[in-house]
Amino acid sequence: MYCSKCGRQNPDGQRFCQYCGAPLAAPAGREFPDRRTPGKKVKKQSFRMKPVYWILIAEIALAAVGIFFGIRLLGERFSARRVVEVYAQALEERDWGTAYDCLNMEGETGLSREEYIAAQEAAAPVQIEQSTVSEVSDAASDYWREVSRQMGITWEESAQDDSVEMEIRSLVNGDMQSRTVTVIPVGKKWFFFDEWKIVPYNMYGEEVEIRIPKNASLIMNGTELDTSALEHAGENSEDSGYDSYILPHVFYGGYQIQILQEGMETWSRLVEYSGGSSDFDFSDVYLMPTQETVDTLLGQYGEISQAYFTAAMSGESFQTLEAYFTREALEEGSIENEFDEVRENTYSSSEGNGCLAVEISAMEGRAVSPEEYYDARPGDVVLDITGTVTTTNVYGSSGPRETSEETRWQACFRREDNAWKLLAM
Incomplete structure (x- = not known):
């Protein structure tokens, strides 16, 4: 007997299609007996799922669980806290390239990755270890904002509601020290996760004046300063004996300075720059002739x-x-x-x-x-x-x-x- 619904053949005497479960038409002149006969128990028919479907359901469930925990792990990997932890570890290991990658240097500073690495490598070595990272409470965050305002530091991006303040505690040359950094979202990772970067407050100077003897050139960490592209600081008179320029931005750190002039011996000095107004004042440098x-x-x-x-x-x-x-x-x-x-x-x-x-x-x-x-x-x-x-x-x-x-x-x-x-x- 063929099923009128799925078209497949069933044994004679079947009331329902064993493939799709649809009722089968009775042959002419014959009626199906009642499903129940008085005095006789009839076993109910039940739908049985094939094993392949159970396997499929199990795989879907496992995939869903995997996706859930994967998203959670990736979220932690790209979290604000994780960025600060990577930054702190990079400082311990003196991995300046990784440390720079954690900073939000997008903008008009013009400071490059190479300049940051050179400034940190030239600085006096500092032993940093046992760093821990914790989120700053709202009260502490407000305190640091107020301190920064009193120091003349504007918060700009970090004042956004979605910024996060993190505290890094480290053993620096044997002394426990702490610093607070601000982390802000700067974009998306894979369309789902926020990409966090550390705001580089107190990491570079702005409008830094530099003075060098006339007719001399200056080399900072192996790179000659292009004075033709710099703004002059005031009037550079012929009688002053030196020229004064403005550097828009300079990373805090170490700078191996060399002053060169034709026919003169090279003058060298290591400058540790941390924001001092006279750190790059070389107007009193007297070069000696060869x-x-x-x-x-x-x-x-x-x-x-x-x-x-x-x-x-x-x-x-x-x-x-x-x-x-x-x-x-x-x-x-x-x-x-x-x-x-x-x-x-x-x-x-x-x-x-x-x-x-x-x-x-x-x-x-x-x-x-x-x-x-x-x-x-x-x-x-x-x-x-x-x-x-x-x-x-x-x-x-x-x-x-x-x-x-x-x-x-x-x-x-x-x-x-x-x-x-x-x-x-």
């Missing part, structure tokens, strides 16, 4: 002195010597006045006496700090010179008389118009 520069300037001084005395003995004007001297020396006028005095004391045939010649020989020189010279400034080169000064004089009818004397004096050179010029003889 030995090659000393030898070059000593030879140059010999040529200038020879031209100086030759012009004076021959009665020439001081204007023929102006190219050897700085603008400051020319404006001050003492060099020209001294030249005029030398020229006035030269030999005069009408008077029958005076100086016939001046010669400087056996010159030796060494560099001394410009700090020892009354009118020098950073970037100048001061030479302490010794030599033999031989003068030939005529006094009346006695004829020329030559005298020699060991003499010591100082000469100051300054870089001007890409050339070394004398500030004073």
Whole structure:
């Protein structure tokens, strides 16, 4: 007998389809007996689910449980607390790249991952261990907000209702210390989970002034500072001896500073920057010349002195010597006045006496700090010179008389118009 519903064949005498359970039509002229016969118990038919369906249901249930706990575990992995824990562990292990990745550095600071790593690696080593992280209560959070406001720190993003304050307690160089960080959501992970980042308060300085000697360049942690792209801090006068610039943002940390200038020895120092206004003030740095520069300037001084005395003995004007001297020396006028005095004391045939010649020989020189010279400034080169000064004089009818004397004096050179010029003889 075929089922009118599913079309499958059933044994004769069946009242219901054994495949789909639909009633089967009775053959013509025959009626099915009643399901119940008086005095006889009939067993009820029940629907039995095949084992494959039970297995499927079990798998679905297990998958649902797995998804539930997976979401829960992932939620904990991407939680605000977990980000701070990763940050604290990175500080312990000095894993500066991971520490930077925990910070919310998106914005206009311009501070890069490489700058952060370099600043932390150059800083003095700090032993951090046994770090623990806990969420700050609302009362404590309000307290730290008020303290920050009194210190002039604005909360901006961290003032949002969905920000979280976390406290990190660590053993720092043997002393237990604590700090509070603010964590904010900055986006979504896989469309379900908040991505949390630490607000980098008190981790960098803003509008940092830096001063370097004129004609010098500055290297910070191996990178030369591009001063052409920086804003000048006030007026950089020619007389100041240094240039002043504004760095928009600088990470707190260590900076291996090098100041370079052509012909000068490199000046180096490690600067620990933590927000101090004068940490990058190098206006009082006096660079010392290399030995090659000393030898070059000593030879140059010999040529200038020879031209100086030759012009004076021959009665020439001081204007023929102006190219050897700085603008400051020319404006001050003492060099020209001294030249005029030398020229006035030269030999005069009408008077029958005076100086016939001046010669400087056996010159030796060494560099001394410009700090020892009354009118020098950073970037100048001061030479302490010794030599033999031989003068030939005529006094009346006695004829020329030559005298020699060991003499010591100082000469100051300054870089001007890409050339070394004398500030004073």
